[in-house]
Amino acid sequence: MIRGALMIALAALLWATTGIVAKSLFTGTELQPLALGFLRLVVALPFFWLLMQRERRRQGRTVRWRRGRLLPLAALGLFQAFYQGSYLLAVDLTGAGIATLIALCLPPVLVALLAAPLLGEKPSLLTVLALFAAIAGTAMLVLSDMDTSGTLRLSGLLMALLAAMVYTGFTLTSRYSSTDTPVFTTAFVCFLTAALILLPVVVLSGGFDGLRSLSLRHGLMVVYIGVVPTCIGYVLFFSGMKTTPATLSSIIVTLEPLFVALLAWLILGEVLGPVGIAGALILTVAVVVASRYGGPSAAGTVSGGD
Known part of the structure:
Protein backbone atom coordinates (compact mmCIF):
# COMPACT_ATOMS: atom_id res chain seq x y z
CA MET A 1 0.00 0.00 0.00
CA ILE A 2 2.93 2.35 0.69
CA ARG A 3 4.20 1.96 -2.89
CA SER A 24 5.47 30.23 -17.96
CA LEU A 25 4.23 29.70 -21.52
CA PHE A 26 1.61 32.43 -21.24
CA THR A 27 4.20 34.84 -19.84
CA GLY A 28 6.94 34.10 -22.35
CA THR A 29 4.92 33.60 -25.55
CA GLU A 30 1.72 34.68 -27.28
CA LEU A 31 0.18 31.22 -26.97
CA GLN A 32 -3.50 31.38 -26.03
CA PRO A 33 -4.93 29.24 -23.18
CA LEU A 34 -7.49 27.55 -25.44
CA ALA A 35 -4.78 26.67 -27.94
CA LEU A 36 -2.65 25.16 -25.17
CA GLY A 37 -5.63 23.16 -23.93
CA PHE A 38 -6.18 21.78 -27.44
CA LEU A 39 -2.47 21.01 -27.98
CA ARG A 40 -2.30 19.24 -24.62
CA LEU A 41 -5.10 16.91 -25.66
CA VAL A 42 -3.64 16.28 -29.12
CA VAL A 43 -0.21 15.40 -27.69
CA ALA A 44 -1.78 13.06 -25.13
CA LEU A 45 -4.15 11.26 -27.53
CA PRO A 46 -1.61 8.86 -29.14
CA PHE A 47 -0.42 7.75 -25.70
CA PHE A 48 -3.96 7.16 -24.48
CA TRP A 49 -4.71 5.24 -27.68
CA LEU A 50 -1.76 2.92 -26.95
CA LEU A 51 -2.90 2.56 -23.33
CA MET A 52 -6.42 1.78 -24.55
CA GLN A 53 -5.14 -0.95 -26.89
CA ARG A 54 -3.03 -2.44 -24.11
CA GLU A 55 -6.01 -2.34 -21.77
CA ARG A 56 -8.19 -4.17 -24.29
CA ARG A 57 -5.59 -6.88 -24.85
CA ARG A 58 -5.21 -7.45 -21.12
CA GLN A 59 -8.96 -7.68 -20.57
CA GLY A 60 -9.44 -9.80 -23.67
CA ARG A 61 -12.60 -8.08 -24.75
CA THR A 62 -13.74 -5.49 -27.26
CA VAL A 63 -15.89 -2.56 -26.23
CA ARG A 64 -19.19 -2.47 -28.10
CA TRP A 65 -20.14 1.09 -28.85
CA ARG A 66 -23.81 1.75 -28.18
CA ARG A 67 -25.67 5.02 -27.81
CA GLY A 68 -26.14 4.40 -24.10
CA TYR A 87 -8.74 26.38 -15.98
CA LEU A 88 -5.97 27.53 -18.31
CA LEU A 89 -7.69 30.90 -18.77
CA ALA A 90 -7.81 31.23 -14.98
CA VAL A 91 -4.08 30.48 -14.78
CA ASP A 92 -3.38 33.11 -17.43
CA LEU A 93 -5.59 35.79 -15.85
CA THR A 94 -4.55 35.22 -12.23
CA GLY A 95 -1.80 32.86 -11.12
CA ALA A 96 -1.12 29.14 -11.17
CA GLY A 97 -1.45 28.79 -7.40
CA ILE A 98 -4.75 30.53 -6.73
CA ALA A 99 -6.38 29.22 -9.94
CA THR A 100 -5.55 25.61 -9.06
CA LEU A 101 -6.55 25.94 -5.42
CA ILE A 102 -10.01 27.20 -6.37
CA ALA A 103 -10.49 24.95 -9.42
CA LEU A 104 -9.53 21.71 -7.64
CA CYS A 105 -10.41 22.24 -3.99
CA LEU A 106 -14.04 23.31 -4.45
CA PRO A 107 -15.25 20.35 -6.59
CA PRO A 108 -14.84 17.60 -3.94
CA VAL A 109 -16.95 19.61 -1.51
CA LEU A 110 -19.57 20.45 -4.14
CA VAL A 111 -19.73 16.81 -5.23
CA ALA A 112 -20.18 15.65 -1.64
CA LEU A 113 -23.05 18.10 -1.26
CA LEU A 114 -24.75 17.38 -4.58
CA ALA A 115 -24.30 13.62 -4.35
CA ALA A 116 -26.64 13.51 -1.36
CA PRO A 117 -29.82 14.63 -3.18
CA LEU A 118 -28.86 12.51 -6.19
CA LEU A 119 -28.86 9.50 -3.87
CA GLY A 120 -32.03 10.59 -2.11
CA GLU A 121 -30.20 11.35 1.14
CA LYS A 122 -29.71 14.47 3.22
CA PRO A 123 -26.19 15.91 3.31
CA SER A 124 -24.40 15.20 6.57
CA LEU A 125 -23.57 18.00 8.99
CA LEU A 126 -19.86 17.54 8.25
CA THR A 127 -20.53 17.94 4.52
CA VAL A 128 -22.39 21.21 5.09
CA LEU A 129 -19.63 22.45 7.39
CA ALA A 130 -17.04 21.49 4.79
CA LEU A 131 -18.93 23.55 2.20
CA PHE A 132 -18.93 26.63 4.43
CA ALA A 133 -15.25 26.09 5.18
CA ALA A 134 -14.50 25.83 1.44
CA ILE A 135 -16.38 29.08 0.79
CA ALA A 136 -14.49 30.79 3.62
CA GLY A 137 -11.16 29.47 2.35
CA THR A 138 -11.93 30.66 -1.18
CA ALA A 139 -12.86 34.12 0.11
CA MET A 140 -9.57 34.29 2.01
CA LEU A 141 -7.68 33.34 -1.16
CA VAL A 142 -9.45 36.14 -3.06
CA LEU A 143 -8.57 38.68 -0.35
CA SER A 144 -4.96 37.50 -0.36
CA ASP A 145 -4.78 37.75 -4.15
CA MET A 146 -6.13 41.30 -4.01
CA ASP A 147 -3.52 42.20 -1.41
CA THR A 148 -0.54 40.72 -3.27
CA SER A 149 -1.55 41.77 -6.80
CA GLY A 150 -2.94 45.16 -5.80
CA THR A 151 -6.18 44.63 -7.71
CA LEU A 152 -9.22 42.38 -7.91
CA ARG A 153 -8.50 39.99 -10.79
CA LEU A 154 -12.19 39.23 -11.10
CA SER A 155 -12.17 37.66 -14.56
CA GLY A 156 -9.51 35.13 -13.58
CA LEU A 157 -11.23 34.29 -10.31
CA LEU A 158 -14.55 33.79 -12.10
CA MET A 159 -12.82 31.50 -14.59
CA ALA A 160 -11.39 29.47 -11.70
CA LEU A 161 -14.89 29.19 -10.19
CA LEU A 162 -16.25 28.14 -13.58
CA ALA A 163 -13.53 25.48 -13.83
CA ALA A 164 -14.52 24.21 -10.39
CA MET A 165 -18.19 23.94 -11.38
CA VAL A 166 -17.33 22.25 -14.68
CA TYR A 167 -15.10 19.74 -12.89
CA THR A 168 -17.93 19.06 -10.46
CA GLY A 169 -20.19 18.23 -13.40
CA PHE A 170 -17.46 16.06 -14.91
CA THR A 171 -17.11 14.08 -11.69
CA LEU A 172 -20.84 13.61 -11.15
CA THR A 173 -21.28 12.47 -14.75
CA SER A 174 -18.39 10.00 -14.51
CA ARG A 175 -19.66 8.64 -11.19
CA TYR A 176 -23.31 8.25 -12.12
CA SER A 177 -22.97 7.09 -15.71
CA SER A 178 -23.32 3.35 -16.17
CA THR A 193 -14.22 14.48 -27.93
CA ALA A 194 -12.77 17.43 -26.01
CA ALA A 195 -10.16 18.04 -28.73
CA LEU A 196 -12.82 17.97 -31.47
CA ILE A 197 -14.90 20.49 -29.50
CA LEU A 198 -11.96 22.82 -28.87
CA LEU A 199 -10.59 22.73 -32.44
CA PRO A 200 -13.19 24.99 -34.13
CA VAL A 201 -13.17 27.33 -31.13
CA VAL A 202 -9.39 27.75 -31.34
CA VAL A 203 -9.50 28.22 -35.13
CA LEU A 204 -12.28 30.82 -35.03
CA SER A 205 -10.65 32.74 -32.19
CA GLY A 206 -7.27 32.86 -33.95
CA GLY A 207 -5.66 30.85 -31.16
CA PHE A 208 -3.18 29.16 -33.47
CA ASP A 209 -1.60 32.51 -34.37
CA GLY A 210 0.39 32.34 -31.16
CA LEU A 211 2.22 29.22 -32.35
CA ARG A 212 4.58 31.47 -34.31
CA SER A 213 5.96 32.81 -31.03
CA LEU A 214 7.02 29.38 -29.78
CA SER A 215 10.70 28.52 -29.68
CA LEU A 216 12.00 24.97 -29.49
CA ARG A 217 12.09 25.23 -25.70
CA HIS A 218 8.48 26.41 -25.61
CA THR A 230 -1.34 14.15 -18.44
CA CYS A 231 -0.28 10.65 -19.53
CA ILE A 232 2.33 9.61 -16.97
CA GLY A 233 0.32 11.21 -14.17
CA TYR A 234 -2.78 9.21 -15.11
CA VAL A 235 -0.81 5.95 -15.34
CA LEU A 236 0.80 6.52 -11.94
CA PHE A 237 -2.53 7.39 -10.35
CA PHE A 238 -4.45 4.39 -11.63
CA SER A 239 -1.52 2.06 -10.89
CA GLY A 240 -1.41 3.36 -7.34
CA MET A 241 -5.18 3.02 -6.98
CA LYS A 242 -4.88 -0.76 -7.39
CA THR A 243 -3.31 -1.13 -3.95
CA THR A 244 -4.54 2.03 -2.19
CA PRO A 245 -8.01 2.51 -0.68
CA ALA A 246 -10.11 5.07 -2.55
CA THR A 247 -10.56 7.35 0.47
CA LEU A 248 -6.82 7.44 1.16
CA SER A 249 -6.16 8.07 -2.54
CA SER A 250 -8.52 11.04 -2.60
CA ILE A 251 -6.85 12.54 0.46
CA ILE A 252 -3.35 12.10 -0.99
CA VAL A 253 -4.39 13.80 -4.22
CA THR A 254 -5.41 16.88 -2.23
CA LEU A 255 -1.67 17.53 -2.09
CA GLU A 256 -1.83 18.67 -5.72
CA PRO A 257 -3.14 22.22 -5.08
CA LEU A 258 -0.64 22.61 -2.24
CA PHE A 259 2.16 21.40 -4.52
CA VAL A 260 1.05 24.01 -7.08
CA ALA A 261 1.06 26.79 -4.49
CA LEU A 262 4.55 25.77 -3.33
CA LEU A 263 5.95 25.49 -6.86
CA ALA A 264 4.31 28.79 -7.86
CA TRP A 265 6.08 30.45 -4.95
CA LEU A 266 9.46 28.81 -5.66
CA ILE A 267 9.47 29.09 -9.46
CA LEU A 268 7.08 31.90 -10.42
CA GLY A 269 7.42 34.08 -7.33
CA GLU A 270 3.68 33.97 -6.60
CA VAL A 271 3.01 34.82 -2.96
CA LEU A 272 -0.22 33.94 -1.18
CA GLY A 273 0.48 35.83 2.02
CA PRO A 274 -0.67 34.81 5.54
CA VAL A 275 -4.38 35.13 4.72
CA GLY A 276 -3.96 33.12 1.50
CA ILE A 277 -1.98 30.39 3.23
CA ALA A 278 -4.66 30.11 5.90
CA GLY A 279 -7.33 29.98 3.20
CA ALA A 280 -5.44 27.26 1.33
CA LEU A 281 -5.17 25.17 4.49
CA ILE A 282 -8.88 25.62 5.25
CA LEU A 283 -9.74 24.56 1.69
CA THR A 284 -7.54 21.49 2.02
CA VAL A 285 -9.16 20.47 5.30
CA ALA A 286 -12.59 20.92 3.69
CA VAL A 287 -11.54 18.62 0.83
CA VAL A 288 -10.25 15.98 3.24
CA VAL A 289 -13.51 16.08 5.22
CA ALA A 290 -15.60 15.88 2.05
CA SER A 291 -13.50 13.00 0.75
CA ARG A 292 -13.65 11.13 4.05
CA TYR A 293 -17.31 11.64 4.93
CA GLY A 294 -18.98 12.72 1.70
CA GLY A 295 -19.33 9.25 0.18
CA PRO A 296 -17.64 7.56 -2.79
CA SER A 297 -18.56 10.30 -5.22
CA ALA A 298 -16.58 12.86 -3.30
CA ALA A 299 -13.67 10.52 -3.01
CA GLY A 300 -13.43 10.21 -6.76
CA THR A 301 -13.60 13.91 -7.50
CA VAL A 302 -9.92 14.61 -7.47
CA SER A 303 -8.88 11.55 -9.44
CA GLY A 304 -8.57 13.38 -12.73
CA GLY A 305 -5.88 15.87 -11.98
CA ASP A 306 -5.51 19.09 -14.00
Whole structure:
Protein backbone atom coordinates (compact mmCIF):
# COMPACT_ATOMS: atom_id res chain seq x y z
CA MET A 1 0.00 0.00 0.00
CA ILE A 2 2.93 2.35 0.69
CA ARG A 3 4.20 1.96 -2.89
CA GLY A 4 0.74 2.72 -4.25
CA ALA A 5 0.39 5.78 -2.01
CA LEU A 6 3.78 7.07 -3.19
CA MET A 7 2.74 6.60 -6.83
CA ILE A 8 -0.42 8.64 -6.22
CA ALA A 9 1.57 11.35 -4.45
CA LEU A 10 3.98 11.48 -7.41
CA ALA A 11 1.01 11.74 -9.79
CA ALA A 12 -0.25 14.70 -7.76
CA LEU A 13 3.17 16.35 -8.00
CA LEU A 14 3.29 15.84 -11.77
CA TRP A 15 -0.25 17.21 -12.17
CA ALA A 16 0.84 20.23 -10.12
CA THR A 17 3.45 21.16 -12.72
CA THR A 18 0.75 21.75 -15.37
CA GLY A 19 -0.23 25.18 -14.09
CA ILE A 20 3.39 26.19 -13.49
CA VAL A 21 4.53 25.33 -17.03
CA ALA A 22 1.35 26.81 -18.52
CA LYS A 23 1.88 30.12 -16.69
CA SER A 24 5.47 30.23 -17.96
CA LEU A 25 4.23 29.70 -21.52
CA PHE A 26 1.61 32.43 -21.24
CA THR A 27 4.20 34.84 -19.84
CA GLY A 28 6.94 34.10 -22.35
CA THR A 29 4.92 33.60 -25.55
CA GLU A 30 1.72 34.68 -27.28
CA LEU A 31 0.18 31.22 -26.97
CA GLN A 32 -3.50 31.38 -26.03
CA PRO A 33 -4.93 29.24 -23.18
CA LEU A 34 -7.49 27.55 -25.44
CA ALA A 35 -4.78 26.67 -27.94
CA LEU A 36 -2.65 25.16 -25.17
CA GLY A 37 -5.63 23.16 -23.93
CA PHE A 38 -6.18 21.78 -27.44
CA LEU A 39 -2.47 21.01 -27.98
CA ARG A 40 -2.30 19.24 -24.62
CA LEU A 41 -5.10 16.91 -25.66
CA VAL A 42 -3.64 16.28 -29.12
CA VAL A 43 -0.21 15.40 -27.69
CA ALA A 44 -1.78 13.06 -25.13
CA LEU A 45 -4.15 11.26 -27.53
CA PRO A 46 -1.61 8.86 -29.14
CA PHE A 47 -0.42 7.75 -25.70
CA PHE A 48 -3.96 7.16 -24.48
CA TRP A 49 -4.71 5.24 -27.68
CA LEU A 50 -1.76 2.92 -26.95
CA LEU A 51 -2.90 2.56 -23.33
CA MET A 52 -6.42 1.78 -24.55
CA GLN A 53 -5.14 -0.95 -26.89
CA ARG A 54 -3.03 -2.44 -24.11
CA GLU A 55 -6.01 -2.34 -21.77
CA ARG A 56 -8.19 -4.17 -24.29
CA ARG A 57 -5.59 -6.88 -24.85
CA ARG A 58 -5.21 -7.45 -21.12
CA GLN A 59 -8.96 -7.68 -20.57
CA GLY A 60 -9.44 -9.80 -23.67
CA ARG A 61 -12.60 -8.08 -24.75
CA THR A 62 -13.74 -5.49 -27.26
CA VAL A 63 -15.89 -2.56 -26.23
CA ARG A 64 -19.19 -2.47 -28.10
CA TRP A 65 -20.14 1.09 -28.85
CA ARG A 66 -23.81 1.75 -28.18
CA ARG A 67 -25.67 5.02 -27.81
CA GLY A 68 -26.14 4.40 -24.10
CA ARG A 69 -22.37 3.99 -23.75
CA LEU A 70 -21.26 6.82 -26.06
CA LEU A 71 -23.50 9.59 -24.76
CA PRO A 72 -22.00 9.68 -21.24
CA LEU A 73 -18.49 9.61 -22.75
CA ALA A 74 -19.40 12.47 -25.08
CA ALA A 75 -20.73 14.40 -22.08
CA LEU A 76 -17.44 13.80 -20.27
CA GLY A 77 -15.59 15.11 -23.33
CA LEU A 78 -17.73 18.26 -23.31
CA PHE A 79 -16.95 18.84 -19.64
CA GLN A 80 -13.26 18.18 -20.31
CA ALA A 81 -13.19 20.76 -23.11
CA PHE A 82 -14.79 23.42 -20.91
CA TYR A 83 -12.50 22.55 -18.01
CA GLN A 84 -9.33 22.79 -20.10
CA GLY A 85 -10.36 26.19 -21.40
CA SER A 86 -11.60 27.69 -18.14
CA TYR A 87 -8.74 26.38 -15.98
CA LEU A 88 -5.97 27.53 -18.31
CA LEU A 89 -7.69 30.90 -18.77
CA ALA A 90 -7.81 31.23 -14.98
CA VAL A 91 -4.08 30.48 -14.78
CA ASP A 92 -3.38 33.11 -17.43
CA LEU A 93 -5.59 35.79 -15.85
CA THR A 94 -4.55 35.22 -12.23
CA GLY A 95 -1.80 32.86 -11.12
CA ALA A 96 -1.12 29.14 -11.17
CA GLY A 97 -1.45 28.79 -7.40
CA ILE A 98 -4.75 30.53 -6.73
CA ALA A 99 -6.38 29.22 -9.94
CA THR A 100 -5.55 25.61 -9.06
CA LEU A 101 -6.55 25.94 -5.42
CA ILE A 102 -10.01 27.20 -6.37
CA ALA A 103 -10.49 24.95 -9.42
CA LEU A 104 -9.53 21.71 -7.64
CA CYS A 105 -10.41 22.24 -3.99
CA LEU A 106 -14.04 23.31 -4.45
CA PRO A 107 -15.25 20.35 -6.59
CA PRO A 108 -14.84 17.60 -3.94
CA VAL A 109 -16.95 19.61 -1.51
CA LEU A 110 -19.57 20.45 -4.14
CA VAL A 111 -19.73 16.81 -5.23
CA ALA A 112 -20.18 15.65 -1.64
CA LEU A 113 -23.05 18.10 -1.26
CA LEU A 114 -24.75 17.38 -4.58
CA ALA A 115 -24.30 13.62 -4.35
CA ALA A 116 -26.64 13.51 -1.36
CA PRO A 117 -29.82 14.63 -3.18
CA LEU A 118 -28.86 12.51 -6.19
CA LEU A 119 -28.86 9.50 -3.87
CA GLY A 120 -32.03 10.59 -2.11
CA GLU A 121 -30.20 11.35 1.14
CA LYS A 122 -29.71 14.47 3.22
CA PRO A 123 -26.19 15.91 3.31
CA SER A 124 -24.40 15.20 6.57
CA LEU A 125 -23.57 18.00 8.99
CA LEU A 126 -19.86 17.54 8.25
CA THR A 127 -20.53 17.94 4.52
CA VAL A 128 -22.39 21.21 5.09
CA LEU A 129 -19.63 22.45 7.39
CA ALA A 130 -17.04 21.49 4.79
CA LEU A 131 -18.93 23.55 2.20
CA PHE A 132 -18.93 26.63 4.43
CA ALA A 133 -15.25 26.09 5.18
CA ALA A 134 -14.50 25.83 1.44
CA ILE A 135 -16.38 29.08 0.79
CA ALA A 136 -14.49 30.79 3.62
CA GLY A 137 -11.16 29.47 2.35
CA THR A 138 -11.93 30.66 -1.18
CA ALA A 139 -12.86 34.12 0.11
CA MET A 140 -9.57 34.29 2.01
CA LEU A 141 -7.68 33.34 -1.16
CA VAL A 142 -9.45 36.14 -3.06
CA LEU A 143 -8.57 38.68 -0.35
CA SER A 144 -4.96 37.50 -0.36
CA ASP A 145 -4.78 37.75 -4.15
CA MET A 146 -6.13 41.30 -4.01
CA ASP A 147 -3.52 42.20 -1.41
CA THR A 148 -0.54 40.72 -3.27
CA SER A 149 -1.55 41.77 -6.80
CA GLY A 150 -2.94 45.16 -5.80
CA THR A 151 -6.18 44.63 -7.71
CA LEU A 152 -9.22 42.38 -7.91
CA ARG A 153 -8.50 39.99 -10.79
CA LEU A 154 -12.19 39.23 -11.10
CA SER A 155 -12.17 37.66 -14.56
CA GLY A 156 -9.51 35.13 -13.58
CA LEU A 157 -11.23 34.29 -10.31
CA LEU A 158 -14.55 33.79 -12.10
CA MET A 159 -12.82 31.50 -14.59
CA ALA A 160 -11.39 29.47 -11.70
CA LEU A 161 -14.89 29.19 -10.19
CA LEU A 162 -16.25 28.14 -13.58
CA ALA A 163 -13.53 25.48 -13.83
CA ALA A 164 -14.52 24.21 -10.39
CA MET A 165 -18.19 23.94 -11.38
CA VAL A 166 -17.33 22.25 -14.68
CA TYR A 167 -15.10 19.74 -12.89
CA THR A 168 -17.93 19.06 -10.46
CA GLY A 169 -20.19 18.23 -13.40
CA PHE A 170 -17.46 16.06 -14.91
CA THR A 171 -17.11 14.08 -11.69
CA LEU A 172 -20.84 13.61 -11.15
CA THR A 173 -21.28 12.47 -14.75
CA SER A 174 -18.39 10.00 -14.51
CA ARG A 175 -19.66 8.64 -11.19
CA TYR A 176 -23.31 8.25 -12.12
CA SER A 177 -22.97 7.09 -15.71
CA SER A 178 -23.32 3.35 -16.17
CA THR A 179 -21.02 2.95 -19.16
CA ASP A 180 -18.87 0.18 -17.62
CA THR A 181 -16.12 1.28 -20.00
CA PRO A 182 -12.44 0.53 -19.18
CA VAL A 183 -10.45 3.40 -17.70
CA PHE A 184 -8.14 4.29 -20.56
CA THR A 185 -10.83 3.73 -23.19
CA THR A 186 -12.91 6.28 -21.32
CA ALA A 187 -9.95 8.65 -21.16
CA PHE A 188 -9.20 8.32 -24.90
CA VAL A 189 -12.79 8.94 -26.02
CA CYS A 190 -13.16 11.77 -23.52
CA PHE A 191 -9.96 13.51 -24.67
CA LEU A 192 -10.76 12.96 -28.35
CA THR A 193 -14.22 14.48 -27.93
CA ALA A 194 -12.77 17.43 -26.01
CA ALA A 195 -10.16 18.04 -28.73
CA LEU A 196 -12.82 17.97 -31.47
CA ILE A 197 -14.90 20.49 -29.50
CA LEU A 198 -11.96 22.82 -28.87
CA LEU A 199 -10.59 22.73 -32.44
CA PRO A 200 -13.19 24.99 -34.13
CA VAL A 201 -13.17 27.33 -31.13
CA VAL A 202 -9.39 27.75 -31.34
CA VAL A 203 -9.50 28.22 -35.13
CA LEU A 204 -12.28 30.82 -35.03
CA SER A 205 -10.65 32.74 -32.19
CA GLY A 206 -7.27 32.86 -33.95
CA GLY A 207 -5.66 30.85 -31.16
CA PHE A 208 -3.18 29.16 -33.47
CA ASP A 209 -1.60 32.51 -34.37
CA GLY A 210 0.39 32.34 -31.16
CA LEU A 211 2.22 29.22 -32.35
CA ARG A 212 4.58 31.47 -34.31
CA SER A 213 5.96 32.81 -31.03
CA LEU A 214 7.02 29.38 -29.78
CA SER A 215 10.70 28.52 -29.68
CA LEU A 216 12.00 24.97 -29.49
CA ARG A 217 12.09 25.23 -25.70
CA HIS A 218 8.48 26.41 -25.61
CA GLY A 219 7.46 23.58 -27.93
CA LEU A 220 9.06 21.07 -25.57
CA MET A 221 7.13 22.65 -22.71
CA VAL A 222 3.87 22.03 -24.59
CA VAL A 223 4.91 18.41 -25.20
CA TYR A 224 5.81 18.10 -21.52
CA ILE A 225 2.30 19.16 -20.46
CA GLY A 226 0.75 16.65 -22.85
CA VAL A 227 2.99 13.73 -21.85
CA VAL A 228 4.24 14.01 -18.28
CA PRO A 229 1.38 15.37 -16.10
CA THR A 230 -1.34 14.15 -18.44
CA CYS A 231 -0.28 10.65 -19.53
CA ILE A 232 2.33 9.61 -16.97
CA GLY A 233 0.32 11.21 -14.17
CA TYR A 234 -2.78 9.21 -15.11
CA VAL A 235 -0.81 5.95 -15.34
CA LEU A 236 0.80 6.52 -11.94
CA PHE A 237 -2.53 7.39 -10.35
CA PHE A 238 -4.45 4.39 -11.63
CA SER A 239 -1.52 2.06 -10.89
CA GLY A 240 -1.41 3.36 -7.34
CA MET A 241 -5.18 3.02 -6.98
CA LYS A 242 -4.88 -0.76 -7.39
CA THR A 243 -3.31 -1.13 -3.95
CA THR A 244 -4.54 2.03 -2.19
CA PRO A 245 -8.01 2.51 -0.68
CA ALA A 246 -10.11 5.07 -2.55
CA THR A 247 -10.56 7.35 0.47
CA LEU A 248 -6.82 7.44 1.16
CA SER A 249 -6.16 8.07 -2.54
CA SER A 250 -8.52 11.04 -2.60
CA ILE A 251 -6.85 12.54 0.46
CA ILE A 252 -3.35 12.10 -0.99
CA VAL A 253 -4.39 13.80 -4.22
CA THR A 254 -5.41 16.88 -2.23
CA LEU A 255 -1.67 17.53 -2.09
CA GLU A 256 -1.83 18.67 -5.72
CA PRO A 257 -3.14 22.22 -5.08
CA LEU A 258 -0.64 22.61 -2.24
CA PHE A 259 2.16 21.40 -4.52
CA VAL A 260 1.05 24.01 -7.08
CA ALA A 261 1.06 26.79 -4.49
CA LEU A 262 4.55 25.77 -3.33
CA LEU A 263 5.95 25.49 -6.86
CA ALA A 264 4.31 28.79 -7.86
CA TRP A 265 6.08 30.45 -4.95
CA LEU A 266 9.46 28.81 -5.66
CA ILE A 267 9.47 29.09 -9.46
CA LEU A 268 7.08 31.90 -10.42
CA GLY A 269 7.42 34.08 -7.33
CA GLU A 270 3.68 33.97 -6.60
CA VAL A 271 3.01 34.82 -2.96
CA LEU A 272 -0.22 33.94 -1.18
CA GLY A 273 0.48 35.83 2.02
CA PRO A 274 -0.67 34.81 5.54
CA VAL A 275 -4.38 35.13 4.72
CA GLY A 276 -3.96 33.12 1.50
CA ILE A 277 -1.98 30.39 3.23
CA ALA A 278 -4.66 30.11 5.90
CA GLY A 279 -7.33 29.98 3.20
CA ALA A 280 -5.44 27.26 1.33
CA LEU A 281 -5.17 25.17 4.49
CA ILE A 282 -8.88 25.62 5.25
CA LEU A 283 -9.74 24.56 1.69
CA THR A 284 -7.54 21.49 2.02
CA VAL A 285 -9.16 20.47 5.30
CA ALA A 286 -12.59 20.92 3.69
CA VAL A 287 -11.54 18.62 0.83
CA VAL A 288 -10.25 15.98 3.24
CA VAL A 289 -13.51 16.08 5.22
CA ALA A 290 -15.60 15.88 2.05
CA SER A 291 -13.50 13.00 0.75
CA ARG A 292 -13.65 11.13 4.05
CA TYR A 293 -17.31 11.64 4.93
CA GLY A 294 -18.98 12.72 1.70
CA GLY A 295 -19.33 9.25 0.18
CA PRO A 296 -17.64 7.56 -2.79
CA SER A 297 -18.56 10.30 -5.22
CA ALA A 298 -16.58 12.86 -3.30
CA ALA A 299 -13.67 10.52 -3.01
CA GLY A 300 -13.43 10.21 -6.76
CA THR A 301 -13.60 13.91 -7.50
CA VAL A 302 -9.92 14.61 -7.47
CA SER A 303 -8.88 11.55 -9.44
CA GLY A 304 -8.57 13.38 -12.73
CA GLY A 305 -5.88 15.87 -11.98
CA ASP A 306 -5.51 19.09 -14.00
